[in-house]
Amino acid sequence: MTTQSQTQPSPPSDRPAAQVTLPVVGMTCANCVATVERNAKKVPGVADATVNFASEKVTLVLDPTLADPKAATAQVIERVKKAGYDVPTATVELPLLGMTCANCANTIQRRLNKVEGVLEATVNFANEKAVVTYIPGLVTRSDLVEAVRKAGYDVVESGDEEEMADAEAAARAAEIRHQWTRLIVGAIFTVPLFLLSMGRDFGLLGSWAHAPWVNWLFFVLATPVQFYVGWDYYVGGYKSLRNGSANMDVLVAMGSSVAYLYSTAVLLATTLGFHGLGDHVYFETSAAIITLIVLGKLLEVRAKGQTSEAIKKLMGLQPKTARVIRNGEELDIPISQVVKGDIILVRPGEKIPVDGTVIEGHSAVDESMITGESLPVEKRVGDPVIGATLNRQGLLKIEATRVGKETALAQIIRLVEQAQGSRAPIQRIVDRVAAYFVPAVIAIALLTFVVWLALGAGFVPALIRLTAVLVIACPCAMGLATPTSIMVGIGKGAEHGILFKNSAALERLHQVTTVVLDKTGTITRGEPAVTDILVAEGAAPSIGSNGLPGGDPETVALFLAASAERGSEHPLGEAIVQAARERGLQLTQPEAFNAVAGHGIVAQVAGHRVLLGNRRLMEDSQIPLDGLAEQAAALQDQAKTVMWLAVDGQPWALIGVADTIKEGSREAVAEMHELGLTVIMITGDNQATAQAIAREAGIDRVFAEVLPGEKAGHVARLQEEGHVVAMVGDGINDAPALAQADVGIAIGTGTDVAMETADVTLMRGDLRGVPQAIRLSRATMRNIRENLVWAFGYNVALIPIAAGVLAPFSWAPDFLRQLHPILAAGAMAFSSISVVGNALRLRRFKLT
Secondary structure, three states: OHHHHHHOOOOOOOOOOEEEEEEOEOOOOHHHHHHHHHHHHOOOOEEEEEEEOOOOEEEEEEOOOOOOHHHHHHHHHHHHHHOOOEOOOEEEEEEEEOOOOHHHHHHHHHHHHOOOOEEEEEEEOOOOEEEEEEOEOOEOHHHHHHHHHHOOOEEOOOOOHHHHHHHHHHHHHHHHHHHHHHHHHHHHHHHHHHHHHHHHHOOOOOHHHHOHHHHHHHHHHHHHHHHHHOHHHHHHHHHHHHOOOOOHHHHHHHHHHHHHHHHHHHHHHHHOOOOOOOOOOOHHHHHHHHHHHHHHHHHHHHHHHHHOHHHHHHHHHOOOEEEEEEOOEEEEEEHHHOOOOOEEEEOOOOEOOOEEEEEEOOEEEEOHHHHOOOOOEEEOOOOEEOOOOEEOOOOEEEEEEEOHHHOHHHHHHHHHHHHHHOOOOOHHHHHHHHHHHHHHHHHHHHHHHHHHHHOOOOHHHHHHHHHHHHHHOOHHHHHHHHHHHHHHHHHHHHHOOEEEOOHHHHHHHOOOOEEEEEHHHHHEEEEEEEEEEEEOOOOHHHOOOOOOOOOOHHHHHHHHHHHHHOOOOOHHHHHHHHHHHHOOOOOOOOOEEEEEOOOEEEEEEOOEEEEEEOHHHHHHOOOOOOOHHHHHHHHHHOOOEEEEEEEOOEEEEEEEEEEEEOOOHHHHHHHHHHOOOEEEEEOOOOHHHHHHHHHHHOOOEEEOOOOHHHHHHHHHHHHHOOOOEEEEEOOOOOHHHHHHOOEEEEEOEOOEOOOOOOOEEEOOOOOOHHHHHHHHHHHHHHHHHHHHHHHHHHHHHHHHHHHOOOOOOOOOOHHHHOOOHHHHHHHHHHHHHHHHHHHHHHHHOOOO
């Protein structure tokens, strides 16, 4: 930092140093004060930092010539947090009203970011919301609302979160009703005006249509459209210009006003006997422009509402009531009144109201609405259940463990809303273009007018082309191109149990070239399971049938081994017992049991002496190995742990135990290969075990014997080699590697979705969600590119046509050589609708 200050001395400036005061939590002594001050002063641009221990605040003196004060404040907060203290920040979401294009969103975002105490503000034009991160104490929600209103827009306000959602829905519905009213009024006056005008122009109405009073009738019909239906554009345009920018409202107001005011001037002049401006009026043009654009805006608003369909579906999953047992009595109460510890009854066919734990009953629960898992999940006593999932079969009694905002569904909704509201990096390009777009269009329109006037085309043709240029330009399409696709894509992922932390993660995922998979719990089940039971030749006849199950020798061997291990807490013993239960064996209690440390166990089962353990136990007990040694070596080559079973002094069987590959892992790796991805496994297991698992799963490369803390280093080295890396892990042990990767993907569960480190959380513990997420990312980015090509291509192609570049070419159709403003208005309305409609196609995209 010193070098920077020496090589780039700050120029003299009249800008005064800024002071910012931040609350600091966690200081306990004078040393804490010194630590906070020292860390704050290390940030470039912080001229001084003073901590008041009594008030628990740090006051920063910021030099704006050395750094951006807001960025410096954010860096101070980060450093203070890393030092072990906390600077409390809050995030609020503001539903906005009154935006008409991307420039409106940029204006609000710029105003909010100027508010002292705001760390970051982003405004999403598609879902009409602002997300603001701020420092409580320095700024309040009312300050933010005031800033939005000073910018000329409004905020939906209400009480609690549920009331806020209702108020927002009511406000959106009122906006649609307002647009309908404008459209109906516009149509009532515009349709007869348009028909009369066209009838006169084509000589269909007789000589009376050219009487002077007809122009006054046109004036009477056009004026309500211009100043009632079109009033919103005047207000919006004024507010935009007052804020130092120009939006779509400015273009519409200017384009329609040019036609209306010129026609009014002609009307007044001819009435007074002056015919220098000609006799033709264009009232139908001004009215049609406004009415068509209102129609387009209405269709756009309705289509935009469908982009948040996934959120609406998620919200609709939550049951409204719960049946609780209080004081021995069953009560049906609103879901909002359920508290932790409540005992809840859920009958077959009912939704589970909140997250909880089964304390009585057995059932199959359909969790597809949350996790995307199509098959019902068995639930027994002690198993967790997720709120909003469907109880299919038995009666369940559950204890509520998470209610309200803590439930999995509430977390999912919050994550999806935050992700949909975030801005993708690609949006920055559009924002930069949008900032200059409307002024550029106005300049092109004026230049068009001047050029055609200079070429001798006449005042009216030049004016028509000016109007067409103003009206055909569509900043809305550019503003909607990215956020609508992002909203639909993230919502589509949520429907299939794929949660994106933000839109940047959705964008980055399509660039991934290499996927690194943690082994345990990701590729494999993370728990040992019996894979092989190899019975020694001639072993079965050596045992009598007393107390033993009938069937093949494998079954008898498993019965003896599992009965001996019954009650064992060793993972290998538990795997053998679980295998016996899966075969439906009724185990017996061992009559004697002795654990031999590091070797295995010796037990008495059904009158037989059973030894179960490693080869050393067999050798120490002088058990002949016979021909089992070669088979044991073969199992070990397959990365399996071998358990030797001897009965009554004779070698009886080998039991192979291994961490088995999860269902779907092979298919997932194959799908990733189809997508052109390199798949790498990273594990702490030895090389032989790792290679065996990799061969079985079809994985390309293996990093074995890697300590947990070394995983991030391997990811970093892959990035240095030029790979764009997605790391897939369990979200806890793999946190450093997930953070290091270009995209971190956590294998989550329905009851714990808030994985802070990961960029993407897969609700199911199924690796097939990885290629699904990548395919969705690619489809979404392809959709965004299509929207941008359409939005930019539309404007690049049609603005010159409206300006008259095709006029000299006889091969061009007449309507393109002289583009009428009414056609331009229709094209403008169609542009935004086409972009939103294209984004909605993502809802039909198949992830599999």
